[in-house]
Amino acid sequence: MAWICVTGLIAALAVVGCGGGGTSTSTSAELQSVGKGEGELDLVNWPGYVEPQWSKPFEQQTGCQVKSKDAGTSDEMIQLMRTGQYDGVSASGNASARLVDGGDVAPVNVDLVPNYKTIFSDLKDQPYNTFDGTHYGIPHGRGANLLMWNTNDVSPGPKSWSIILDPKQAAQYKGKISVYDDPIYIADAAVYLKAHQPDLGIDNPYELNNDQFNAAVDLLKQQRPNVGEYWSDAAKQIQAYTNGDDQVGATWQYQYFALKGDNQPVAVSPVSQGFVPDEGATGWSDTWMISSSAAHPNCMYKWMDYITSPQANAEVAQYFGEAPAQSKACDASTLSAAAKVIGYPADTKFCDKYHAAVPSFWKRVYYWNTPVSDCGNGSSDCKDYNDWVQAWTGIKG
Amino acid sequence: MEAADALASAPRRSAGRRLAGLFHGHGGLQAGALLSGPLAWLVILYLGSLAVMLVAAFWSVSPLSGELVKSLSLDNFKTLVDEPVYRTIAGRTIAIASLVTLTDAVLAFPIAFYMAKVASRRTTAVLVVAVLMPLWASYLVKVYAWRQMLSTDGVINWVLNPLGAHGPGYGNTAVWLVMSYLWLPYMVIPIFAGLERIPNSLLSASEDLGASPWTTFRRVILPLAFPAVVAGSIFTFSLTLGDYITPQLVSNNQFIGNVVYNNVTGGTNLPLGSAFAVVPIVVMILYLLVARRLGAFEHL
Numbered sequence: 136m137a138w139i140c141v142t143g144l145i146a147a148l149a150v151v152g153c154g155g156g157g158t159s160t161s162t163s164a165e166l167q168s169v170g171k172g173e174g175e176l177d178l179v180n181w182p183g184y185v186e187p188q189w190s191k192p193f194e195q196q197t198g199c200q201v202k203s204k205d206a207g208t209s210d211e212m213i214q215l216m217r218t219g220q221y222d223g224v225s226a227s228g229n230a231s232a233r234l235v236d237g238g239d240v241a242p243v244n245v246d247l248v249p250n251y252k253t254i255f256s257d258l259k260d261q262p263y264n265t266f267d268g269t270h271y272g273i274p275h276g277r278g279a280n281l282l283m284w285n286t287n288d289v290s291p292g293p294k295s296w297s298i299i300l301d302p303k304q305a306a307q308y309k310g311k312i313s314v315y316d317d318p319i320y321i322a323d324a325a326v327y328l329k330a331h332q333p334d335l336g337i338d339n340p341y342e343l344n345n346d347q348f349n350a351a352v353d354l355l356k357q358q359r360p361n362v363g364e365y366w367s368d369a370a371k372q373i374q375a376y377t378n379g380d381d382q383v384g385a386t387w388q389y390q391y392f393a394l395k396g397d398n399q400p401v402a403v404s405p406v407s408q409g410f411v412p413d414e415g416a417t418g419w420s421d422t423w424m425i426s427s428s429a430a431h432p433n434c435m436y437k438w439m440d441y442i443t444s445p446q447a448n449a450e451v452a453q454y455f456g457e458a459p460a461q462s463k464a465c466d467a468s469t470l471s472a473a474a475k476v477i478g479y480p481a482d483t484k485f486c487d488k489y490h491a492a493v494p495s496f497w498k499r500v501y502y503w504n505t506p507v508s509d510c511g512n513g514s515s516d517c518k519d520y521n522d523w524v525q526a527w528t529g530i531k532g
Numbered sequence: 533m534e535a536a537d538a539l540a541s542a543p544r545r546s547a548g549r550r551l552a553g554l555f556h557g558h559g560g561l562q563a564g565a566l567l568s569g570p571l572a573w574l575v576i577l578y579l580g581s582l583a584v585m586l587v588a589a590f591w592s593v594s595p596l597s598g599e600l601v602k603s604l605s606l607d608n609f610k611t612l613v614d615e616p617v618y619r620t621i622a623g624r625t626i627a628i629a630s631l632v633t634l635t636d637a638v639l640a641f642p643i644a645f646y647m648a649k650v651a652s653r654r655t656t657a658v659l660v661v662a663v664l665m666p667l668w669a670s671y672l673v674k675v676y677a678w679r680q681m682l683s684t685d686g687v688i689n690w691v692l693n694p695l696g697a698h699g700p701g702y703g704n705t706a707v708w709l710v711m712s713y714l715w716l717p718y719m720v721i722p723i724f725a726g727l728e729r730i731p732n733s734l735l736s737a738s739e740d741l742g743a744s745p746w747t748t749f750r751r752v753i754l755p756l757a758f759p760a761v762v763a764g765s766i767f768t769f770s771l772t773l774g775d776y777i778t779p780q781l782v783s784n785n786q787f788i789g790n791v792v793y794n795n796v797t798g799g800t801n802l803p804l805g806s807a808f809a810v811v812p813i814v815v816m817i818l819y820l821l822v823a824r825r826l827g828a829f830e831h832l
Contacts, residue, residue, distance in 0.1 A: 214797045310701070364702065365784055378683035380702070521593060521801055524794060529617045531786055 149200040165244040166265055173431035174197040176438055179204050179215045179224040181421070182369050183274070183389045183455040188445045188477045196441070199434035207367045208317045209503065210224035216240070222429040223438065225275055227256045227419040228263030229319050229341075229503040233520075234265050240424040242269045249438055250443040254460050257494040263504060272422035273439040276448070278457035278489070279411045279418035280315070280323070281403045283391055284383040285376065285473055292402055295413045300327045300354060309370055313372055313384030314358070316365035316518070319503055319529035321419050323385060325359075326501055330414035340417065340505040342511050348518040348526070355530045365531065370395075376401060388456030406488050415499035437517040449473035453482070458491035589631060589806035601657065608807035618791070622811050627789045628708055629772035632717075633765045635712040640719035640764065645753075647720075648727035649735075663720045671714070672777070678710045679781050706782040711772045718767035726760020727753070762828035773812045788812055 153515040176199040178185055185203035194200055204221070206212040209230035216224050216239045226234055234240045245251045249275055258264075258274040265271065278458050282296060288311070289298070299312050300323075314320060325340035328341055328350055337347050367374040370485045373390050375381040377399055386403075394401045404410050423442060425435045441447055445463035450473040452459035463469065465486035482488075490496035518526075555562050590604040612618045647659045666674065679702075681687045688699035700706055730753065738748040776789025788811055795805030823829070 208797075210794075210797045362784060371781070374679070375683070378680070378685045380684045524801060525611075525615075525804075528621075528786065528791055528794065529615065532617055532620060532783065 165242045169247050169436045170433045172197045172434045175200050176434040177202045177221045179221045184225050189450045193441050197437045219428040222431045222435040223425050225421045226424050227503045229505045231263045232505045242428040245270050247322040248440045253462050272424040274460035275421040276457040276460045277420035279416040281386050282412050283386040283403045286400045286402050288382040296327045299328045302357045309361045310363045311382035312362050313381035315385050318368040318523040321351050324354045340501050341506045342517050352526045418500035420502045563707045574820050586805045591803040608804045629769050632711040632772045633768045636719040636768045644723035647724050675781050682706050715768040715771050719764035722764040723760045726757045730756050759827035762823050762826045
């Protein structure tokens with residue numbers, strides 16, 4: 136062994152032969168008090184969640200330099216968090232449970248996050264942010280996935296997802312339909328079937344038994360020949376709408392606002408429908424979670440409090456186009472001040488449009504969740520996420 | 533004797549000199565020191581990770597907790613055989629890799645021939661730089677550029693539409709086009725090197741013996757240059773086989789790499805991803821065996 140070490144040193148590869156790499160300490164217990172910032176903060180986030188307009192003031196206040204990494208899918212977020220190189224993540228419900236199960240994130244002491252108190256109560260203690268009574272994060276905001284179309288090509292505007300999911304209607308836009316490239320999209324088909332084929336008895340689009348699952352998968356296989364592009368990168372979809380490759384499809388607020396800002400002729404379901412097509416929609420309720428191996432836990436706690444402060448939460452919510460989690464973000468003066476910072480026109484009705492304070496509205500929005508075999512009704516013959524991934528491979532072919 | 537002298541005067545020398553003395557005259561030690569780093573790299577990091585991957589292919593995932601079950605079974609391979617979608621994807625990947633290889637060979641041969649046998653020294657140098665230049669640019673930038681060109685409002689349609697035609701759009705044809713573009717330099721350079729090795733005197737001799745240029749090409753140049761073409765094809769074939777970004781950006785069709793990526797990044801089924809990754813390895817082993825028979829390794 137000594138010989139290998141000596142020669143290894145000579146060959147300038149000491150690391151391999153002699154070891155000596157540091158081991159990172161993981162702290163899975165809750166923090167008891169927030170101390171001085173560590174000077175840096177590494178985040179994994181959805182595109183549009185960490186922008187200079189509100190991350191710069193945070194850096195000035197706390198001295199924590201923000202380094203953010205955009206992720207396009209929940210799977211990508213989990214993969215990045217498992218590297219242990221990030222302090223926190225804006226996890227959706229289809230990532231949070233897996234992150235907790237995998238020990239990738241740590242419990243959060245909500246008492247150390249003063250702004251948690253005034254967060255909308257229907258976002259607290261939810262199955263995607265609280266596990267066995269332990270809090271694992273701070274709610275960020277929520278929204279519904281959108282149906283978006285090019286107004287030059289699609290007129291009148293559709294009221295239903297059938298324009299891309301009903302085989303006959305979708306065929307009119309063959310090769311011009313744009314669909315989210317993630318197994319979780321199977322839930323969109325389930326939401327559609329819940330409304331159009333009630334005899335299947337679908338209740339929760341993430342808890343599907345064999346028949347319900349197969350019906351959803353078959354629907355997407357019929358949709359496949361009409362799909363122009365599967366997207367998982369927001370920039371790719373923006374480009375495809377700009378270039379005329381896509382005319383109608385499923386999207387996020389982020390792309391819609393980016394295209395609007397570029398004066399592209401796009402539209403989504405109107406405010407009168409709550410931005411949601413007739414059947415309802417899949418959506419998300421995101422949670423800031425802290426890594427169990429966070430190198431900068433104090434900065435992460437400061438960030439979780441900052442991003443849910445009325446002003447910052449109003450900025451990110453309006454920038455991205457989602458309902459804020461912070462109830463005080465909805466004050467007219469806060470909304471106007473926030474809009475000014477991000478360069479948007481003032482909109483004091485913002486929270487009403489997005490139904491931020493109307494719990495009943497969110498019954499029609501099915502937050503992303505991790506499918507598990509436990510159906511939630513005593514039986515455990517539901518399809519788990521593994522089955523969803525395999526089925527998605529089969530759908531795309 | 534020299535070694536003994538060195539040892540005798542060792543106490544007065546510095547540690548570095550003593551170490552140098554230790555190596556002096558010990559050929560095995562010298563070679564060991566020189567190679568231990570690269571060998572450690574090759575065995576531990578390169579072959580080691582490959583071995584872990586191969587073992588993982590026989591593991592499975594617990595349907596309840598999603599955790600790895602480290603007991604050996606052939607279930608993953610059974611899934612790959614039973615589910616037709618995996619055969620379709622493997623078939624598509626291999627077919628496009630073959631097509632790209634063929635296209636690049638046809639495109640590269642005249643370029644390489646001109647560079648090796650016709651052009652002046654100066655022109656050859658310029659052409660070598662020109663062929664290698666695309667490799668200086670980022671792979672992603674090139675694929676995104678093609679994505680722009682192939683789009684509905686892209687430059688290809690802009691040129692073709694007035695003529696009543698339209699471009700291929702996104703799909704298998706686009707993947708074939710982009711891959712053929714990306715890997716062309718890897719075909720040109722080996723063929724160029726192979727052709728350069730053919731002495732001009734052989735071509736003159738063939739001519740003197742009354743062979744037409746076509747006969748010279750067919751009976752002298754092609755047999756001598758063929759191993760070089762096979763050498764180039766190893767690159768174009770394997771690079772296409774392993775790519776997963778181009779198919780994602782210019783088509784909706786999955787390659788083997790996309791399925792592996794989805795299974796691994798999903799964090800859900802590393803074993804199935806590993807099992808599918810065995811397919812290109814087997815294909816490449818077979819390919820390399822054939823290539824060796826054709827003498828390609830003398831031209832790498």
